[in-house]
Amino acid sequence: MTSARVANSATCCPLCGQTNQCAMEIERATGQAQPACWCMQASFPPALLDQVPPESRGTACICLACSQKAEQLPEAFN
Structure with a gap:
């Protein structure tokens, strides 16, 4: 995981800066109901x-990719 700070945006992962695909933010932006966010x-x-x-x-x-990295490499966060 990178320790670099990324832009503070509700649509971006605060760890890597990639889009986080947050269903709540998609709903807020589009006005279209979304299923519950993962x-x-x-x-x-x-x-x-x-x-x-x-x-x-x-x-x-946090995006799914960063979450999965943490699951695969838990020692990196201890």
Whole structure:
């Protein structure tokens, strides 16, 4: 995972800067109902959440790719 700070945007992953495909943000932007976002059922390790810049906490979803990397390489976040 990169430690570089990325732009604070609700549509971008605060860790890698790629689009996070957040269903809640897609619904907000388009006005079209979306199914529940995958992240609402996900469990994020505390060490991964600690990598989120303070200004993005509670405002931007971590993307699926970063979440999967944390699952595959948990030692990288300890």
